[in-house]
Amino acid sequence: MLRRLPPPDFRYVWLHPERGSTGAFAAAGTAGLAGISAACWSAGSQALSLGLMAMGSALGVLALARAEPRLPVQRGAREVTMAVVPWGILVNPDTDLRVLRWPAVRRVRVDVSHTMRGGTPAVVSSLVTVHTERDVLAGRAAGAVDLERLLANLEGYAQEAARPVAGDIEGQTALGDGVTEPIAAELLQAADAVCTTSRGSAQLALPGGGYRTAATRAAAPETVSVLRSALAWSHDCPADPRPLAAILAGELGAAELVPELLRLASSPHPVAAAFGKAAALRLGAPPNRAGSIDEVAAFLFEEDVEIGKQWIACSPALSLRPGAEAC
Structure with missing residues (x-):
């Protein structure tokens, strides 16, 4: 039976596929500095070479220390760009748009990764997984996503949206x-x-x-x-x-x-x-x-x-x- 529900309290939640990780950028940057250092060493600038090597090591350690843990995607899920709005989900809104109204969405799950900032736990990234009848789609966002009301009321929203x-x-x-x-x-x-x-x-x-x-x-x-x-x-x-x-x-x-x-x-x-x-x-x-x-x-x-x-x-x-x- 239909019941009265609070309306969606989110307006536009943007999600994206996984981009290059901090660790990857750190590795690339360290490798680049290592190459420059080797060239300087070969040219006889040992002091400059050692300085660059030390800088690269420090940057690598700092970047890896700050790197956020990667949230694993469910097996079989496809990472895409999505926008969650009060009336459903827009898949690939900037290219080949696909519209998912709430009756077409079977389940939504949100996973988060945390870190400690000043002794206080904080959400650094979120992974949203959307289940439809045929697909499993996933998208990421920096920080927390305010989708608690959607998670609690998805079935009711689908019933309301399907009313004639x-x-x-x-x-x-x-x-x-x-x-x-x-x-x-x-x-x-x-x-x-x-x-x-x-x-x-x-x-x-x-x-x-x-x-x-x-x-x-x-x-x-x-x-x-x-x-x-x-x-x-x-x-x-x-x-x-x-x-x-x-x-x-x-x-x-x-x-x-x-x-x-x-x-x-x-x-x-x-x-x-x-x-x-x-x-x-x-x-x-x-x-x-x-x-x-x-x-x-x-x-x-x-x-x-x-x-x-x-x-x-x-x-x-x-x-x-x-x-x-x-x-």
């Missing part, structure tokens, strides 16, 4: 999940339907009237209460009403709901997060707090990203007119 998006405020009618086909246009049409039908108006405690008066409606306290309830975790619903509730909050100017929308912006569900960000920005939330839809773009269809961006800047007077799919 609701086309009604009660979460009874599923539109889709935004994974197999675009969904933004359907969501905006559903929002228009809620605001322009008698049933929808009754659910939101809006005054009656057609679409000509819908554009002038504002969110009454009762409406804000209904939307706040829908933006909360509705785990008993067959579908997720939060994206639709976020759109309605933006359409009706419910600025009181910006705190709830900012929390939704870090949801592990990409569509919910995208419209949480979009609605918060539309209602005037600072971009440095709400972020942007581009942060979630890799997990959405391009059409949904473009519609979301247009909707942020679109006038509410246009967004409730029939046929205005992009507003």
